[in-house]
Amino acid sequence: MGALVLMAPQGPAAAAAGRQEAVTFSKHIAPLLQRSCQKCHRPGSIAPMSLLTWEDARPYARAMKFKTSLGPKPGVMPPWFIEKNVGIQEFKNDPSLSDEEIALIAAWADGGAPEGNPADLPPPITWSDGTAWEIGEPDLVVKSPTFSIAPSAPDWFGDIGSVPTGINEDRYIAAYQIREINNSRDQPQVVETAAKNTAGSFVMHHATVTTIAPNGTPMLAGCCNVHEVGRNAEFFDPDAGKLIEAGSRLAFSNSHIHANGRETTGYLEVGFKFHPRGYKPAAQSRNLFIGTSPELIDIPGMASNVRHEALYTLRENMKLTVFEPHMHAPGVRMCVEAIYGEEVQTLNCAGYEHSWVLAYTYAADAQPLLPRGTILRTIGYMDNSPKNPNVADPRNWTGAGHRSIDMMNIALWQGIALTDEQFHEALEERRQKLAVKEGGRVVGCPLCGPGQKLPALAGAEQPRPSGGQ
């Protein structure tokens, strides 16, 4: 209590938040930090400083104002790059702040970062330890082979090998999370590298993690898509858990390791959450990788606005569950569109930051529901100029390739294939839930509007575009 409480906030941000009372840490800021920041900003987690208490947060008030106000661009806190003015907005575990919350942080910083009345504080969250899993306590953790890299070694690309999962019964995966554990924090920085802002100084930029069945068959996309630096946990659609067979192995391939200025040794650990024994999936999961052909990627040196596209026609009805832009260092933004008949819908646009690669899991009622025949378009934007700090030397021409300094432009989708019956059911359910009015349209569901024709049932003619009539 005391004088701090009486300090009225000044400035446009406070006015924007429309408040008369002082914005205080205890009452307004602490709840935001608990929801969107403390997962990383607490002792032992990946961020450089704690934001648990007023004493911790106060010195960073201005930096917090700056970092939360960057929009869906590299550097924004919390890391989350979905553009909010276009496309689908409902995602699972979305940590991003609303405009009002961003204005609150600004008003708090502008008002001198007052503590307020400690009695207003929300109960503190009990974090289990510095390395809590987003998926909850895993049922199984598998460690990759060890890897290491010298402080200024060039990019390394290759396979780091496979390990047994150790499970002796078939199980279905509900969610998984991959984390890099390394000794980097204990080492002094000896060389400045291009990877200055790689989150928490990890070195494994990405690795494809797949299962190998007991008979030796590699199961591409068998469990885990890809690990990417900073990537969040992934939850599969509850109807489409993925099988991991008894006696299978996990392989870590296409691994791309980037020096971080320190002598670093580490490994990946993959945490699995399983469905209960006896679970059977009701639907078929699919991985769709829609990207520009490598031969076509052509990015001149010093070019700041290069755009590449890719198109793909769905051959099955599809419910999309996860959107993940996959680019490399020059990538700065990706938009994805669904085209059905005359209707062109922007499903999402997201900023891209090569040091914080994120996957976006749609909330259940917002998963795109697309009839077969829909064209999915990937549009990637690249900045190969000095404005992009992830590019090592912008004077170089860049084409496609596996290394970070090369480029890829792929939307990695996950979804589930629906039979016509399942698709009709899903459409009907969605229409009822959203109560779409006459003439209304739903982004991500071109057939959700009332009166729009459903695609013909299997065996009949192909679905007709809904535009026009």
Ligand code: HEC
């Ligand atoms: C997913 C993990 C994560 C979340 C969530 C997160 N941060 Fe961060 N934050 C980091 C990491 C890692 C860094 C350092 C590397 C960087 O800047 O990219 C950082 C850096 C920062 C910095 C810069 C520190 C400096 O020294 O200048 C500020 C300020 C910050 N975060 C504020 C926030 C706020 C406020 C929130 C919530 C609204 C938040 N962060 C959420 C991981 C996170």
